Every structure is written in C-alpha cells, then in structure tokens.
Amino acid sequence: MTVTVxxxxxxxxxxxxxxxxxxxxxEDIRLPLVHT
Structure with missing residues (x-):
C-alpha cells in the first residue's frame, strides 16, 4: 500500500x-509537491 502526502x-x-x-x-511513501 502506498501512502501519499x-x-x-x-x-x-x-x-x-x-x-x-x-x-x-x-518506497511506500509519495510526497508530491504543488507550488502555490
């Protein structure tokens, strides 16, 4: 299971x-970044 923050x-x-x-x-952690 992948956790996304x-x-x-x-x-x-x-x-x-x-x-x-x-x-x-x-590997199970994703930290996508969105510029605001």
Whole structure:
C-alpha cells in the first residue's frame, strides 16, 4: 500500500528537499509537491 502526502509549498526554495525526504521514508511513501 502506498501512502501519499500532499504538500502545498509557497515558493520554490525547498523543492529539492521533498524527493530526498521521500527517499528516506521508503518506497511506500509519495510526497508530491504543488507550488502555490
């Protein structure tokens, strides 16, 4: 089972952190990022 956590992030400065966090949390976690 895959868990998806939606993230609304204002701006663009930390967008590279989310793929790294997703990798550290494991294969069953998705952290899609939507710029607002």
């Amino acid at each position: 939606g993230v609304l992030y204002p701006g663009y400065s930390a967008q590279d952190d989310y793929p790294r966090m997703q990798h550290l949390l494991g």
